[in-house]
Amino acid sequence: MAEKKFNALPGFGLTMGFTIFYLSAIALIPIAGLFLKTLEISLTDFWRLATTDRALAAYELTFGASLVAALANALFGTVLAWVLVRYEFPGKRFIDALVDFPFALPTAVAGLTLANLFADNGWLGQWLVPLGIKGAFTPLGVIIALTFVGMPFAVRTLQPVLENLEREVEEAAATLGASRVRTFFSIIAPTLLPTIITGFALAFARAVGEYGSIVFISGNQPFKTEIAPYLIVMRLDEYDYTGAVALAVVLMVISFAMLYVINWLETWSSRFQN
Amino acid sequence: MSIELKNVTKKFGEVTAVNDVSFSVNEGELMALLGPSGGGKTTVLRMIAGLEMPTTGDVFIRGQRVNDLSVQERNIGFVFQNYALFKNMNAFKNIAFGLKIKKWKRPDVEARVMELLKLFDLEGLEKRYPHQLSGGQRQRVAIARALAPKPGVLLLDEPFGAVDAKIRQELREWLVTLHHELNVTTIFVTHDQEEAMEVSNRTVIFSRGNLEQIGTPREVYEQPANEFVARFIGVMIVLELHVSKGVARLNELEFPSHGLPDGERLRIGFRPYSVQISSDVKAYRYRAILRHTYFLGVMLRVELELPSGLLIRARMTKEEYAFQGLADGKDVSFQIRQYRVLAREGEKLAPEVAVTHDVPLTLGEGI
Ligand SMILES: Nc1ncnc2c1ncn2[C@@H]1O[C@H](COP(=O)(O)OP(=O)(O)OP(=O)(O)O)[C@@H](O)[C@H]1O
Numbered sequence: 001m002a003e004k005k006f007n008a009l010p011g012f013g014l015t016m017g018f019t020i021f022y023l024s025a026i027a028l029i030p031i032a033g034l035f036l037k038t039l040e041i042s043l044t045d046f047w048r049l050a051t052t053d054r055a056l057a058a059y060e061l062t063f064g065a066s067l068v069a070a071l072a073n074a075l076f077g078t079v080l081a082w083v084l085v086r087y088e089f090p091g092k093r094f095i096d097a098l099v100d101f102p103f104a105l106p107t108a109v110a111g112l113t114l115a116n117l118f119a120d121n122g123w124l125g126q127w128l129v130p131l132g133i134k135g136a137f138t139p140l141g142v143i144i145a146l147t148f149v150g151m152p153f154a155v156r157t158l159q160p161v162l163e164n165l166e167r168e169v170e171e172a173a174a175t176l177g178a179s180r181v182r183t184f185f186s187i188i189a190p191t192l193l194p195t196i197i198t199g200f201a202l203a204f205a206r207a208v209g210e211y212g213s214i215v216f217i218s219g220n221q222p223f224k225t226e227i228a229p230y231l232i233v234m235r236l237d238e239y240d241y242t243g244a245v246a247l248a249v250v251l252m253v254i255s256f257a258m259l260y261v262i263n264w265l266e267t268w269s270s271r272f273q274n
Numbered sequence: 275m276s277i278e279l280k281n282v283t284k285k286f287g288e289v290t291a292v293n294d295v296s297f298s299v300n301e302g303e304l305m306a307l308l309g310p311s312g313g314g315k316t317t318v319l320r321m322i323a324g325l326e327m328p329t330t331g332d333v334f335i336r337g338q339r340v341n342d343l344s345v346q347e348r349n350i351g352f353v354f355q356n357y358a359l360f361k362n363m364n365a366f367k368n369i370a371f372g373l374k375i376k377k378w379k380r381p382d383v384e385a386r387v388m389e390l391l392k393l394f395d396l397e398g399l400e401k402r403y404p405h406q407l408s409g410g411q412r413q414r415v416a417i418a419r420a421l422a423p424k425p426g427v428l429l430l431d432e433p434f435g436a437v438d439a440k441i442r443q444e445l446r447e448w449l450v451t452l453h454h455e456l457n458v459t460t461i462f463v464t465h466d467q468e469e470a471m472e473v474s475n476r477t478v479i480f481s482r483g484n485l486e487q488i489g490t491p492r493e494v495y496e497q498p499a500n501e502f503v504a505r506f507i508g509v510m511i512v513l514e515l516h517v518s519k520g521v522a523r524l525n526e527l528e529f530p531s532h533g534l535p536d537g538e539r540l541r542i543g544f545r546p547y548s549v550q551i552s553s554d555v556k557a558y559r560y561r562a563i564l565r566h567t568y569f570l571g572v573m574l575r576v577e578l579e580l581p582s583g584l585l586i587r588a589r590m591t592k593e594e595y596a597f598q599g600l601a602d603g604k605d606v607s608f609q610i611r612q613y614r615v616l617a618r619e620g621e622k623l624a625p626e627v628a629v630t631h632d633v634p635l636t637l638g639e640g641i
């Protein structure tokens with residue numbers, strides 16, 4: 001028996017009941033539906049459909065590019081949030097507003113814009129392509145698009161936590177003789193780590209599910225720049241419903257496993273908090 | 275001389291937080307910085323620590339001018355009002371932090387932290403993170419952390435501001451004992467005059483960036499340098515009198531004019547226990563009704579209502595009250611035994627005027 005703890009706010013039963021109902025309606029029922037659908041085929045058929053070479057390449061690109069994009073966002077999003085919170089400079093409010101831009105922009109528009117920018121004769125492409133940096137129709141393009149859509153998650157989760165960091169903590173470290181670099185790595189970074197991981201997880205989840213912006217910039221070449229969600233759409237176009245479901249189930253299981261790991265990381269890194 | 279400030283001024287833009295302040299703290303002294311909110315106490319402390327640069331003036335620590343020395347180089351222990359503990363480190367690591375920065379050897383770090391944990395009554399709590407400690411325990415960890423690298427000077431900003439009254443009292447006594455044992459030069463900020471009087475060897479009183487007075491608790495209480503200090507330290511009842519026909523009056527209360535011409539105003543102040551009360555209505559000069567008695571512990575506060583309706587709040591001991599057979603509603607007589615003429619702000623106060631016991635004050639008599 002779990003110990004019954006006194007809680008200042010009543011209504012645990014009610015809110016928990018609602019939570020379960022809500023999650024069932026929104027998430028559990030569709031997920032269960034998906035799994036039920038796979039029961040229509042045998043396990044060997046399922047395995048064959050889910051692990052074609054083309055599917056494996058698509059998984060690799062989806063999860064690999066999402067991971068790289070989320071890492072980039074965790075790193076640069078932290079720098080961006082730091083600059084926005086800690087320094088005053090002209091145009092700060094404008095830049096701050098710009099951070100939300102990827103949230104508001106329809107992903108198809110983002111994809112089109114990025115594809116144009118990085119095309120061989122695009123604004124950026126005409127300078128970058130001669131240097132060997134090809135953005136359009138390459139895995140790099142996929143990473144760029146995923147970084148773009150995930151960026152606000154990393155910045156916006158970190159900003160409030162940075163704002164609430166007590167100045168005195170850094171000053172206390174200084175009176176004890178710690179340099180600024182030492183203070184950052186010994187005290188600030190460990191304090192921020194759980195939040196950075198949260199931002200990373202959100203950006204990663206967003207990237208795995210991303211579709212609209214990718215299809216324009218990647219070119220969707222099988223084995224090269226085809227992401228898993230696109231492959232599912234392809235299967236549906238071919239009326240290969242079971243094939244699509246098999247891919248979807250694999251995507252879902254991997255996503256869930258990765259989020260679970262990230263969640264564990266988050267708990268571990270915040271072990272000093274209540 | 276452990277710490278010395280010479281003509282230190284600090285401006286934040288238009289605001290003058292500290293205005294031409296000079297004082298010094300002796301080696302091993304426990305000094306209080308006292309004053310109302312916004313007086314500039316924290317700013318003075320931060321300038322000594324190097325967290326803030328003086329706009330003009332010099333700060334010396336042990337005879338060395340430290341204006342150009344960084345915070346890190348000043349070897350100062352600073353305790354912040356909100357503790358500012360490192361949340362990602364347990365109590366042990368918090369206390370050990372300064373030692374690691376100074377590259378102490380591991381066994382030495384361990385020995386020093388253990389010694390402090392013992393001294394600060396924190397044994398067994400070393401593995402706890404700050405959020406798992408009580409307010410008083412956090413406070414002690416913060417002081418232990420500041421003291422660990424053996425700083426030359428310990429600075430505490432309102433160290434007992436955030437704990438409840440009982441713990442506050444305990445911590446006060448504990449700070450005195452600690453200071454006795456370690457004998458490190460200590461400055462602590464407070465806006466509680468009682469705390470300053472109880473804990474410190476000497477007190478510096480600030481108001482609005484100005485140093486009003488510096489002295490032992492007894493000096494500032496008995497010989498306040500000006501009206502601000504007189505009113506800030508302890509309770510002072512202030513009366514505004516009008517001089518007419520060579521006498522300064524407020525309703526039926528009469529005082530010598532102290533040389534002021536008719537039509538001028540005279541401000542006087544007295545401590546509530548300078549009011550002497552008797553149940554014998556002929557004993558003293560003024561008559562009043564005892565309206566209300568408030569029990570404050572050892573002392574009582576009584577409210578006297580004069581025939582004109584003027585209210586005077588006095589203090590007396592329980593014994594005196596019982597001895598006089600006083601009670602609410604009783605007719606009494608009283609006199610004001612001692613008072614002082616209050617100068618305008620910034621001016622020096624005249625010494626206290628004593629009214630001789632039992633002899634009714636005759637008007638115009640020079641005292
Ligand atoms: N960084 C700052 N920028 C601008 N003004 C400041 C700054 N720090 C302090 N001040 C001003 O300087 C004055 C003195 O502030 P200070 O914090 O030293 O007062 P204090 O005596 O410590 O008050 P309290 O008891 O409320 O802590 C105040 O008027 C305050 O507003």
Ligand SMILES: [Mg+2]
Nearest residue numbers: 315316317431
């Ligand atoms: Mg202050």
